[in-house]
Amino acid sequence: MIHQLLAEFLGTALMIVFGVGVHCCEVLNTSKYQHSGHIFAITTWGFGITVSLFIFGAVNINPAMTLAQAILGNIPWANVISISLAEVLGGVFGSIVVFIAYYDQFKASESIDRVTIRNIFSTNPNVRNLPRNFFVEFIDTFIFITAILAIAAATTKAPALLPIGVGLLVWAIGMGMGGPTGFAMNLARDMGPRIAHAMLPIPGGKADNDWQYGILVPGIAPFLGAACAALFARGFLGL
16 A cells, blocks of 8 residues: 555656646746747646656556546545545645756746746636536546546556557647646646645745635546546446
């Protein structure tokens, strides 16, 4: 169990190093690749998750997936909270690593809008409509978890294809459904970096952390989407 918790912590941290790192790279002044665009960012998220899965193997790196696995009977219910906590803490740690790496760029970016800086760490809708934002994160996560379960079932004889399939899936969802909310689909991906943003001494000050949005949309909606995906996968797909 200790090994599993460490793998979840480190796997999530590595995912965040790639993901929050690419947003720093794209947004901050004096970064070599500033203004590279959304394709650059979404591709890095997808590849980063693939790399994390290759290194750490059978990890969830997502509390929503942890819940789905418990519903399907693949992990004990008693482990859900501890695994999810390890994932969120991994998100915090990964964000701190990125902040240290990009500190000079943060110093050079004190003139950039503070909400833009906050959004390096956490997701945020371009149009704030909480019911619709909630629906987007729910349906994104439903598709995400259902597809991962289907990919896992289809690659049982070639497990090395699973991380590649998940990375391509993240890329596709980001390109197709990432526009409204930034497609968190993962409490650890959003809440871990959001907590880090609240803790870190970011040069130039910080915007409000918008806990209401963080808890409701990228927090609760993915759990609901994952639960429905697990039930759909078992009842309809027979997984």
